[in-house]
Amino acid sequence: EGCSENNVSTTKYPCVKSTGEVTTCYRKKCCKGFKFVLGQCIPEDYDVCAGAPCEQQCTDHFGRVVCTCYPGYRYDRERHRKREKPYCL
Incomplete structure (x- = not known):
């Protein structure tokens, strides 16, 4: 059992x-220090909000970025469609 390049350990x-035939099966899990998020192993201490992907508030939701606006602001869907940072008005 060793860790591969994609941080997955296979046993x-x-x-x-x-x-009734005996065969070989495989069990995969993330290597030590990694967690399984959305089909891949990422570092346990990985912060998806570290790169400031949101204009106002960023939340890590199981490895995915969720951007929200401060109270009194609303999300501007048009700007988001243009692939800019999620924008609050």
């Missing part, structure tokens, strides 16, 4: 198919 173990 081989014997298992039995429904036909």
